[in-house]
Amino acid sequence: MTYFELYDLPVSFHPDQNVVKQQFYALSKKYHPDFYINESAEKQEEVLELSTLNNKAFQVLKDPQKVLQYVLTLKEVITEGENYTLPQSFLMEMMDVNEAIMDLQFDPDADKTEQIKKQIIDITRNLDEELAQCTQGFETLDAEQQTAQLAKIKDIFYRSKYLHRLKQSLTKLDN
Numbered sequence: 592m593t594y595f596e597l598y599d600l601p602v603s604f605h606p607d608q609n610v611v612k613q614q615f616y617a618l619s620k621k622y623h624p625d626f627y628i629n630e631s632a633e634k635q636e637e638v639l640e641l642s643t644l645n646n647k648a649f650q651v652l653k654d655p656q657k658v659l660q661y662v663l664t665l666k667e668v669i670t671e672g673e674n675y676t677l678p679q680s681f682l683m684e685m686m687d688v689n690e691a692i693m694d695l696q697f698d699p700d701a702d703k704t705e706q707i708k709k710q711i712i713d714i715t716r717n718l719d720e721e722l723a724q725c726t727q728g729f730e731t732l733d734a735e736q737q738t739a740q741l742a743k744i745k746d747i748f749y750r751s752k753y754l755h756r757l758k759q760s761l762t763k764l765d766n
Contacts, residue, residue, distance in 0.1 A: 594648035604662055604726035606652050615649040659748055668741045675749045692760050708761060715754050722747045
């Protein structure tokens with residue numbers, strides 16, 4: 592059972608957060624282990640599994656980044672340990688950022704650090720806008736259109752992950 596099926600929602604990059612919360616609370620009450628204390632061991636195990644599934648579903652569906660990864664995995668667009676090749680143009684742009692971060696490791700400079708942070712924020716903002724355009728109305732597309740959109744969304748997902756690692760590198764410099 593997928594998280595969307597559990598919450599009776601269509602597969603979407605933008606699940607209705609009100610429904611997500613309502614379903615989480617309703618299922619939390621329904622599958623609370625304390626209500627099944629006098630049931631058989633099998634029934635208690637089943638309820639515990641459903642309670643765990645509900646908690647995992649809520650953790651994923653309330654977080655846009657986790658929803659993105661979950662839907663891409665569900666649609667079998669990304670796989671664990673996949674070795675995705677980022678576009679050459681993006682890698683060239685990131686090479687300059689990486690070099691600047693490496694320079695800062697040996698020669699700290701608060702102004703340069705702020706410039707790089709701003710550059711990464713701008714790139715991230717552009718990616719977020721591109722992602723929003725690709726995911727809005729995704730459910731209404733036909734299968735062929737969805738396949739094409741999923742390829743674009745996958746690329747944005749991996750570029751975003753790369754930027755996240757750069758942000759972590761910068762954070763380490765601040766510490």
